[in-house]
Amino acid sequence: MLLPIALAAALLPQAPAGGSSVFRLSFLGHEIGRETASWSADGRRLESVFHFEDRGTSVDLTGALEFDENRQPVRFAVKGRNYRLFQSDSEVTVAGGRARVRDLKTQRDIPLGGKPFFPVDNYAPIAIQEALIQYWLENGRPAEINAAPSGPVRIRPGAVIDRVNGRRTTWQSYAIDGVVWGTQSAWVEGGTGRLVALTTWAGALPFLAVREGYSSLASQFAGATASERVRVDLPERTRSARPVEVGAFALVGARVVPGTDAPPIEDGTVVVRDGRIAAVGPSASTAAPSGVRIVDVRGKTIIPSLWDMHAHASQIDWAPVYLASGVTTIRDLGGDNDFLVAMRDAIRSGEALGPRYLLAGLVDGPGPRAFGAVTAGTADEGRAVVRKYHEQGFDQIKIYSLVAPDTVRAIVLEAHRLGLTVTGHVPTGLTAPSAVEIGFDSLAHMQLRGAPGSDALNEQIAFFKKHRTVMDPTLSWNELGGRPASVPIESFLPGMARLPLPLRRMFDSMPGGNADPAAWRARLVESARLLKQGVDAGLLVVAGTDKGVPGFSLHRELELYVEGGMTPLEAIQTATIMPARAMRLDRELGTIEVGKRADLAVLDTNPLEDIANVRLVSRVVANGRLYDTNALWRAAGFSPRSLSPAPARRTSHAARRPR
Numbered sequence: 183m184l185l186p187i188a189l190a191a192a193l194l195p196q197a198p199a200g201g202s203s204v205f206r207l208s209f210l211g212h213e214i215g216r217e218t219a220s221w222s223a224d225g226r227r228l229e230s231v232f233h234f235e236d237r238g239t240s241v242d243l244t245g246a247l248e249f250d251e252n253r254q255p256v257r258f259a260v261k262g263r264n265y266r267l268f269q270s271d272s273e274v275t276v277a278g279g280r281a282r283v284r285d286l287k288t289q290r291d292i293p294l295g296g297k298p299f300f301p302v303d304n305y306a307p308i309a310i311q312e313a314l315i316q317y318w319l320e321n322g323r324p325a326e327i328n329a330a331p332s333g334p335v336r337i338r339p340g341a342v343i344d345r346v347n348g349r350r351t352t353w354q355s356y357a358i359d360g361v362v363w364g365t366q367s368a369w370v371e372g373g374t375g376r377l378v379a380l381t382t383w384a385g386a387l388p389f390l391a392v393r394e395g396y397s398s399l400a401s402q403f404a405g406a407t408a409s410e411r412v413r414v415d416l417p418e419r420t421r422s423a424r425p426v427e428v429g430a431f432a433l434v435g436a437r438v439v440p441g442t443d444a445p446p447i448e449d450g451t452v453v454v455r456d457g458r459i460a461a462v463g464p465s466a467s468t469a470a471p472s473g474v475r476i477v478d479v480r481g482k483t484i485i486p487s488l489w490d491m492h493a494h495a496s497q498i499d500w501a502p503v504y505l506a507s508g509v510t511t512i513r514d515l516g517g518d519n520d521f522l523v524a525m526r527d528a529i530r531s532g533e534a535l536g537p538r539y540l541l542a543g544l545v546d547g548p549g550p551r552a553f554g555a556v557t558a559g560t561a562d563e564g565r566a567v568v569r570k571y572h573e574q575g576f577d578q579i580k581i582y583s584l585v586a587p588d589t590v591r592a593i594v595l596e597a598h599r600l601g602l603t604v605t606g607h608v609p610t611g612l613t614a615p616s617a618v619e620i621g622f623d624s625l626a627h628m629q630l631r632g633a634p635g636s637d638a639l640n641e642q643i644a645f646f647k648k649h650r651t652v653m654d655p656t657l658s659w660n661e662l663g664g665r666p667a668s669v670p671i672e673s674f675l676p677g678m679a680r681l682p683l684p685l686r687r688m689f690d691s692m693p694g695g696n697a698d699p700a701a702w703r704a705r706l707v708e709s710a711r712l713l714k715q716g717v718d719a720g721l722l723v724v725a726g727t728d729k730g731v732p733g734f735s736l737h738r739e740l741e742l743y744v745e746g747g748m749t750p751l752e753a754i755q756t757a758t759i760m761p762a763r764a765m766r767l768d769r770e771l772g773t774i775e776v777g778k779r780a781d782l783a784v785l786d787t788n789p790l791e792d793i794a795n796v797r798l799v800s801r802v803v804a805n806g807r808l809y810d811t812n813a814l815w816r817a818a819g820f821s822p823r824s825l826s827p828a829p830a831r832r833t834s835h836a837a838r839r840p841r
Contacts, residue, residue, distance in 0.1 A: 204394040205308045207234045209384060210516065210544070211404070211555030215241075217391065219309030226250070230307035232262070236384075237583075238551050239266045245307040253320065258301035260310075265385040267663060268691045272331050274301035285331035286691060298324040302332050304688070305362050305382040308391040312377035315356060315368055319375050333683040335360035340367060341410045343402070353378060355410065363685035363819075364497040365415060367407040379403040386729050388496045388518040401520075408521035412528050416498040420535040423502060423817040426801075427477060427808035430455040432470035435480030437788060438462060439751070441758045441773040446790065452484060454780040457806030462774055477808065483788045483795075485754055486774055487781040487802060489513070489761035490736050492626065492656050492726025496521050499818055500732055501529070501536030506814035506823075507733030508783030508799040510537050511761070511771065513726070515580050515605070515626065516544035516554060523574055537804070540578070540765055542605060543571030545593065547584030558585060561592035568596040577765065580626070581606030587620075594621035603765075605654070615645060624652035624764065627659075627728070630712040639712065643719045652722050652764040655713060657706065658739040659728040666702055667694030675734045677797075680821040689731060710746020717752055724764055725757040732818075737797045744793040753793055780806040798823070 202220040206213055215234025221227065232243040243262030250256045258274040272285045281292040281299060292299075300317050302310055318327060318337050329335040340355035352372030357365050362383055369379040380391045381404060392400050431454055438450030440462070451468040453461040461468050470476055487510040495504070496517030504512060514522055522541055528534035545567045546552040548559040558564035568579055579597045581590060581604060590609055597604050598621060605624035608617050614625060630653075632639035646653065661674060671689055672678050678686060717723055725743070727735040736757065743753040762772030770779050784801035799811050812822040 203309055203312075205380075205391040206394055206397050207232075207308075208390045208392070208400060208555075209234070209236060210388055210518065210553065211390070211401075212552055213397075214550075216394075217306070217308050219307065228309060228313060230309045232264075232306045232308070235550065236266055237553055241266060243270060243306055245310055247301070247310050247313060253317075255300055255317070258303075258310075260303045260307065264304045264306045267385060268304075268688055269693060270303050270306070270691065272301075272303045274330060276301075281328075281330060283330045285687070290330075292328070292330055294328070298327045300327050300329050300335075302329045302335070302361055304332065304684075305366065305380070305384070305389065308377070308380055311358070311361065311366075311368065311380060312375075314361075315358075315370060315377060316375040329360060331687070332361050333687075340414075341406055342372075343369070343406060355406070357410075357415070360684060363682055363688065364499045365411060367403075367410065369403055381407040383497060386497070387494055388521070404518060405520045408518060408524050411498050412521065412524040412534060416501060416525075416528070416534045416536070419498065420502055420814075420817045423535065423809060423813040425807035425809050427454075427475060428806070430460075430471075430473070431475040431477055431808065433477050433479050433484060433782070433784065433803075434465055434470065435478055435482075436784065437483040438774060439483060439485045439754070439790065440775065441486040441755060442775070443751075446483075449480075450484070452774060452780075452782065454803065454806055454808075457780055459774060459776055459778050459780050462776060479784055479801075481786075482800065483785045483790075484774065485783050485785065485789065485796075486758040486772060487511070487783045487804065488736060488754075488757040488796075489725070490727055490757075491724040491761045491764070492654050492659075492728045494729045495525075495539075498525070498534075498536075501525075501534070502814040502818040503732040503820065504537045505535070505802050505804055505809060506799065506811040506818065506820070507736060508785075508796070508802050508811075509733070509736060510781040510802065510804045511540065512537050513540045513542060513578070513761070513765065515542045515728075516582075519543075519556075519574070526575075541574075541576045542578035542580040543567070543574075543576040544580045544582060545585065546582035547586060547589070547609075549584060552584055553582045558589050558593065561589055564589040564593040565596040568593055568600065568602065572600045572602060576602065578603045578605055578624075580604075581609060581622070583607045583609055585609045587611050590617070591620055605652070618646065618649045618651050622651070624654055624724075626654050627656050628653045629655050629657075629709050630716055632712070634708075634711060634715060639715065643716050643721060646716070647720050650722065652724055653713070653716065654724055654726050655709070656726050656728045656739070657709060657713075657742045658735045659730050660709070661706055661738070661742065662689075662692070662730055662735065664697065664702060664706075665692070665694050666697045666699045669694070669699050669702075671731075675731055675738055677734065677823075678731070680815075680823070681731070682819040685732070706742065707745050710742050710748075712746075713743065714747035714752075717748060717756075722760055722764060723756050724761045725753075734797075737794075740796055741793050750790045750793040754789065754796070 205217045207215040217232040219230040226249045228247045230245045245260040248257040256276045260270045275282045327335045336359045340357045343353040356368045366382040433452045438447040451465045489511045491513045493512040493514045526539035529536045548557040603623040725739045740753040759772035762768040782803040786798040787795040789795040
């Protein structure tokens, strides 16, 4: 129920007539732009101009919001881009108890029925989110607000910062769910509704808006938010997804694909005890020990659980999605360091549920086009960055595009001295071969070039094989980002309707390009065919997504490899034993063998017959704990996966016997 206007006015000051605000915008801790907003003289119209430059790409968005005399929203419009790949273009008009909503190319009419309504579209403009919080406070803190076109929004109180630099303050955080995928944190001056900072995501990467004058406290807001999300929200979010088996149990009756080059075990048994694989073999000769609980998985297939070797998972929502998708280990290649360290440690200690986090510390060259806040402009700065990441327990260093060659050399030498491997983009001023000769152990987004069977291609493959270079091609990201506008995402990523509404809207807003669909598809398959030639020659290729559609894109990555000629087993190995070898963890992980950690995925049907079946994960074993995947999907806000046959889209590649 809405509060009387007089009471609302008593609780909060009205919007500043003729007032204005400026928010400084930071991406991965690096300031990249600002938003300016102003109120009309009568305090009934808010206009905002949002702008940032991300690695040379300009992102611009304008927004406007109007209120009636009772401080209820009546008109809203936003147009532009909220990230390099995603756009906002929506209009809302409220009249006669109904809201007319245009969102991109769709239109709908919503009866309001007297319920709280406030229009908002994605995280920007920031000033409109400030107005949303004020509306919530003024109207009695309703449990839910219809926030079309975004969808239902829920706001709840969170942590409080009561002291800064020895001085008392009253900054209250509010957790906001439903505006974007994931929980935002809005830091508000107590009793005023004045927004001080907003932590959110741009394209699923950490984004922070701080009111001008508070920039020196940005790291404090980010750190407090990371702690609250990991320590409070993630355990609460995944409480319903408790393991169905722990300790000692036996998975009996399934086809077991060990992940080695050995053939599958038909009617196999895998015994798990204290987080390790205690026995694996044919059920006829591998009896479960007395007292061990039996889990009947007849008709299903067990494979080693999957890895995503190019993740950006700086929000808690990825954790249950990854597990539901059969992914129990990720390599994060750059995000919010406070969050990533907290997430890794909480999962490792058992305080939180999620995949194993392996961390690559991001470093770029200095300047306005830098990616992230950690930069190195000299050899000494590069060595210092490596030492800091090593002290924090990072597994790898990721070098980005602007690091100068001499600084690259210093970073690589220091990383190797400390036992860290090095990956990254090929920096400006270097080529892929010269980066490898300097000491890159892995190349991000790396693809082979040349005609199949040509001397040039064979020379590339021989060079990378000689240097044992790990290839991280991210074909699924290239497919998603390069999709022609005429090709629906659902055609290659089935099940998009299962995504939470804000996440689905984000991908729906990708405009797509003008490429010819047939030519685009041919180029993609050709890239996969070149990878197959590399795998045949002994190159180490690992599957990764560079975010993409959570969970779905990793499965798609494996499908693309099979379209290029890999066998289903070879594709599975790019997400199991090959990553384990690349990260020097193959004695512990990557295959189903006695003594290794019990990380397993139970599939409804056989992926060796059709790689698309890798999507049909019904149970997952993470570090020796067995989970029902539908419980994990629900914890992430996704619709549960139906127990239907394999997705309609099937590859034409026939299964081959393992070599």
